[in-house]
Amino acid sequence: MNYFELYDDQEAVLNRIEQLKDEDYYEEDIHLIGRDDMEFKALDYTEVNFHAHATHERGLREILSNNEPAERFLNNFELGEDEIEKYLFKVSEGNYLIYYDDDVLQTRAEEAEGTAASSEADLTDNDDR
Numbered sequence: 001m002n003y004f005e006l007y008d009d010q011e012a013v014l015n016r017i018e019q020l021k022d023e024d025y026y027e028e029d030i031h032l033i034g035r036d037d038m039e040f041k042a043l044d045y046t047e048v049n050f051h052a053h054a055t056h057e058r059g060l061r062e063i064l065s066n067n068e069p070a071e072r073f074l075n076n077f078e079l080g081e082d083e084i085e086k087y088l089f090k091v092s093e094g095n096y097l098i099y100y101d102d103d104v105l106q107t108r109a110e111e112a113e114g115t116a117a118s119s120e121a122d123l124t125d126n127d128d129r
Contacts, residue, residue, distance in 0.1 A: 033070040033097040
């Protein structure tokens with residue numbers, strides 16, 4: 001399931017990222033949308049995906065950006081146009097939007113089970129020799 005959460009300051013965002021990591025999310029599983037003119041230096045040292053929302057035309061900067069712009073990112077989900085506009089309006093006012101998906105936890109758990117099962121099979125095969 002997809003989750004979108006709004007936060008009004010950087011400290012709250014960092015606290016939520018830490019909570020998500022405690023729940024077994026990896027930093028790269030977390031996406032953050034914020035205004036492109038609001039510095040968030042703490043993210044420079046993480047793998048969190050940042051999607052900038054420009055309140056003005058970006059031109060060449062958008063083309064060279066490593067992170068896709070916020071609106072394009074939000075359009076990847078089954079969100080209504082009104083919901084996207086609401087999120088982008090809140091971000092333009094200085095809020096931050098965190099996105100994460102709990103399907104990655106399920107996938108990771110299934111992969112771990114598969115790896116454990118194949119390791120057990122390898123041990124069984126080695127005993128027969």
